[in-house]
Amino acid sequence: MRQRRFLPSLSQLIALEAVMRHRSVTAAADELSLTQSTVSRLIAALEDQLGKPLFLRQRKRLIPTAEALVYAAHITQGLDLIQRASMGLIANPGGGTLSLSVLPTFATRWLAPRIGQFLSDNPGISVNLSTKIQRVSLATGAFDAAIYFGQGDWPDAHHMRLFDERLTACAAPGFLARHPVTGTADMAGLPMLQLETRPHGWQAWFAAQGGGGVAVRGMVMDQFSMMIQSAIAGLGVALLPSYLAEPEIAEGRLLPLLRPAVPGDGAYWLAWPDRHQGDPAFLRFRTWIAAQVRAAFGADSGDGQPG
Incomplete structure (x- = not known):
């Protein structure tokens, strides 16, 4: 049985990946067709669930911690695998x-x-x-x-x-x-x-x-x-x-x-x-x-x- 604490929602992980890639909540929100406040809430909820800060807040800027950079790299790999599996199933369900x-x-x-x-x-x-x-x-x-x-x-x-x-x-x-x-x-x-x-x-x-x-x-x-x-x-x-x-x-x-x-x-x-x-x-x-x-x-x- 997987522990819920270590399985954040897909929305949270997608928001994290987008923010890390753009280094901007605004750009991430635009890409995901969400409001800035929604993306900020998703990131905050993810931090609460993990019990660790992922960003340092400085003058309205989000600066990722060293731990966050490592964590986000693994999340990106996981999202890539999920996307590839879905594409394969849709494009070729029989093989x-x-x-x-x-x-x-x-x-x-x-x-x-x-x-x-x-x-x-x-x-x-x-x-x-x-x-x-x-x-x-x-x-x-x-x-x-x-x-x-x-x-x-x-x-x-x-x-x-x-x-x-x-x-x-x-x-x-x-x-x-x-x-x-x-x-x-x-x-x-x-x-x-x-x-x-x-x-x-x-x-x-x-x-x-x-x-x-x-x-x-x-x-x-x-x-x-x-x-x-x-x-x-x-x-x-x-x-x-x-x-x-x-x-x-x-x-x-x-x-x-x-x-x-x-x-x-x-x-x-x-x-x-x-x-x-x-x-x-x-x-x-x-x-x-x-x-x-x-x-x-x-x-x-x-x-x-x-x-």
């Missing part, structure tokens, strides 16, 4: 809902064109995709799993290697007509586009070419999609995962330099928390994506077994 954190260009260029087949084969499951560059917390419950690049080192998570990254340097035909490249020495002085999450990518590429490296200079970007468009526009040489470079090369918008598809310094991984280890909807997705990467990448793909 499961998966919320995935996915790298942006991987999501748009590789996963999104394939996910329709998974949904068609599993009509009781819906999938929500959220593109994230940085790693998210799987402990909060906001995401059921994540696809990321690096090593199998996501803390407190199970892992499955999807495929190793291979790198292809490429540039626009017009750019290479002006700057022919027949060896690594010809790269000296050329703008080499860089991705901020792959600081050692060019070093790995030069090492795999068997030639000496040159000083790397050029724009730093946060997404491969931006790098692809910049290379097509003739702004420099792009270093791309081969699976992203292949469509542009096939269409003639980019040309590969020297040896293509050389080994990179990381892999793409699927990570998930322990609470989803036996979830039927997630198991279906995990089995499906393992089959997809085997078909697409062959020897470079993982074995489909969690690690």
Whole structure:
């Protein structure tokens, strides 16, 4: 049996979350379509129930206490879980809902064109995709799993290697007509586009070419999609995962330099928390994506077994 004292009303918690987010009773009241006095009463009632002040009142301003900041962070996570559960029930009452954190260009260029087949084969499951560059917390419950690049080192998570990254340097035909490249020495002085999450990518590429490296200079970007468009526009040489470079090369918008598809310094991984280890909807997705990467990448793909 849950103790009533430790279960404030949903109205109180929603009011607290809004006030903490806006740092203003007035803004919170406007968002919730309530009066300022109603929001103030809800906060006061919550403080009475908890037996602790959550805010310091200074000149009509509410300043959250240190304890309130921690408490509100947990409440926000709880409200997110409730909202996700409700959305899943409404959108898909007959099956499961998966919320995935996915790298942006991987999501748009590789996963999104394939996910329709998974949904068609599993009509009781819906999938929500959220593109994230940085790693998210799987402990909060906001995401059921994540696809990321690096090593199998996501803390407190199970892992499955999807495929190793291979790198292809490429540039626009017009750019290479002006700057022919027949060896690594010809790269000296050329703008080499860089991705901020792959600081050692060019070093790995030069090492795999068997030639000496040159000083790397050029724009730093946060997404491969931006790098692809910049290379097509003739702004420099792009270093791309081969699976992203292949469509542009096939269409003639980019040309590969020297040896293509050389080994990179990381892999793409699927990570998930322990609470989803036996979830039927997630198991279906995990089995499906393992089959997809085997078909697409062959020897470079993982074995489909969690690690």
